Amino acid sequence: MSKQKPLFIAGPCSVESEEQIIEIAKKVKKLGIDYLRGGAYKPRTIPDSFQGLGKKGLDFLKKVKEKTGLRIVTELVSPEHIEEVIKVADVVQVGSRNMYNYELLKEIGKRASKKPVLLKRGMSATKKELIGAIGYLKKHGHKAEIIVCERGIRTFSNGEYDRFTLDLSFVADLKKDKKFNYRIIIDPSHAAGRSDIVENLSFAGMAAGADGLMIEVKREGTTALSDDAQAITLKKLKYILKKSEEIYAL
Ligand code: PEP
Ligand code: MN
Numbered sequence: 001m002s003k004q005k006p007l008f009i010a011g012p013c014s015v016e017s018e019e020q021i022i023e024i025a026k027k028v029k030k031l032g033i034d035y036l037r038g039g040a041y042k043p044r045t046i047p048d049s050f051q052g053l054g055k056k057g058l059d060f061l062k063k064v065k066e067k068t069g070l071r072i073v074t075e076l077v078s079p080e081h082i083e084e085v086i087k088v089a090d091v092v093q094v095g096s097r098n099m100y101n102y103e104l105l106k107e108i109g110k111r112a113s114k115k116p117v118l119l120k121r122g123m124s125a126t127k128k129e130l131i132g133a134i135g136y137l138k139k140h141g142h143k144a145e146i147i148v149c150e151r152g153i154r155t156f157s158n159g160e161y162d163r164f165t166l167d168l169s170f171v172a173d174l175k176k177d178k179k180f181n182y183r184i185i186i187d188p189s190h191a192a193g194r195s196d197i198v199e200n201l202s203f204a205g206m207a208a209g210a211d212g213l214m215i216e217v218k219r220e221g222t223t224a225l226s227d228d229a230q231a232i233t234l235k236k237l238k239y240i241l242k243k244s245e246e247i248y249a250l
Helices: 017-031 055-068 081-086 103-111 127-139 168-176 189-193 194-208 234-249
Strands: 006-012 036-039 071-074 091-096 117-120 148-149 182-188 212-216
Touching: 006 017, 006 234, 017 036, 017 055, 017 234, 055 071, 055 081, 055 234, 071 081, 071 168, 071 212, 081 103, 091 103, 103 127, 117 127, 127 148, 127 168, 148 168, 168 194, 182 194, 189 194, 189 212, 194 234, 212 234
Parallel strands: 006 036, 006 212, 036 071, 071 091, 091 117, 117 148, 148 182, 182 212
Antiparallel strands: none
């Protein structure tokens, strides 16, 4: 049986302006990527950090979708936003911090049952807990695809050389588990926390068996309003995708 095409998702951490998201989207599309990521509602660790543009960010994503035909991946942080998010999103992202938010998962199951979900593994979540989160979506009516994303877990590295430790064993295990029938992708950006090792983590993730990657990018010469240090340029992304496809085909 031939393998499905790898799933590549790229885009900024946050939607910052109409020009920013359009410029990045056009470049992402030029690289042959079908999925654009961009947060409108952002779950930030520090309350004074940029919180995202909210509804306005969703409007910019809608425009970009109409202009480019790209599929949109954007995060849902609260049941309150479900209807406005699913109008724009082709894939609803549930962030690491919300993997344990069972009320949110139940509402997605009920009110977004036909919308694919990208479920990010909680930063300290066990396999049982991840499977439990998937179970909440399904038990409450979710029917569309659920894609799992490994984005790094908390370990004693404590920010000395990465932001979170990318758990490649977890990915390899899930790919071997015959009972686990979900695609699993890697987010090297949030694991790395720094742009210079995003490529290494991407290749390692693909070698561990991942079905794809979600990578944060920014416009060259700019400072991103969130997660600037880990954002790579589109030029670098081109190289990562090419090599990742080669590893995937092995
Ligand atoms: C993100 O992908 O924008 C994000 C906030 O990631 P995480 O939930 O993994 O921290
Ligand atoms: Mn981010």
